[in-house]
Amino acid sequence: MKAMVRITILELKKLLKKKGFIFGLLLVFLMGCGMTYGAYIFPKSFGVHNVIAFYGNFASILIMFLGAKSLGEEFDLRTATFVFTSRCSRPKIIIAKILSIALANMIIGFCGGILYDLALIICGQPWTILSLLTILGKEIIIYLIYGFMIGAAALLITVIHNTTITPFIFLICMFWILPSLLQMIGQKVAAIGKILDYVVFCIADQFLMYQDWSIKNVAVFIITGMLVSIAAIGILQKKDL
DSSP states (O other), X not given: OHHHHHHHHHHHHHHHHOHHHHHHHHHHHHHHHHHHHHHHHXXXXXXXXXXXXXXXXXXXXXXXXXXXXXXXXXXXXXXXXHHHTSSSOHHHHHHHHHHHHHHXXXXXXXXXXXXXXXXXXXXXXXXXXXXXHHHHHHHHHHHHHHHHHHHHHHHHHHHXXXXXXXXXXXXXXXXXXXXXXHHHHHHHOHHHHHHHTTOGGGXXXXXXXXXXXXXXXXXXXXXXXXXXXXXXXXHHHHOOO
16 A cells, blocks of 8 residues: 555656646646636626636646556656566556546646636626635546546556557547537437436536536546546556566
8 A cells, every 4th residue: 555655656746747747737727817818808708617618628638648648658668667567566556647647637626726716706706715715626626536537548548559649649539529429429319318428528528617516427437437447457467568
């Protein structure tokens, strides 16, 4: 347990020190500030709720990049063999990497919560200290859960394809393109439409951008993330490095 905690902390530090993370988070936050200004200038056509939706849209790209980079970089730099032949077992390393991605996403969520609070204040919406703190906590939890799922999916794809770029492209297709196609089919076939409510990448926008963290959505994200993590560990255990 101590070894996994230590590895998780080390992996988290690696993610946070990456220039891509720092630059990406700054860029996403600045874009969010631009959306906040838009909500202030055009309050009737661009509400505060759109600020966090756009922030989530931009942030999702950064989250997918982090997920793909976490393990993919080990294969790109040819350090995977060294990493997975260390004293710590492969399952512990995979779990530590997924947890580090989820924890890094808490920082993205914290920035999103700050942005949401600022938007409420700047746009003259009703607020209290308690409501601002509640929003901040909610954003952190949402991004933690979302990051856990994305991290698990990214590592599963990475252990299959052994690179960074392929998982990133797969994640973009799965969470940005595929949902639209499936929803078109679901509109014509009612049975499929009901199933899509329990498909993680079809409810991702509801969860991250539109803040629908119902019990069903949270359960779908957590359960799917756990199943995907188990699959990634199983494949890696059998993989010859």
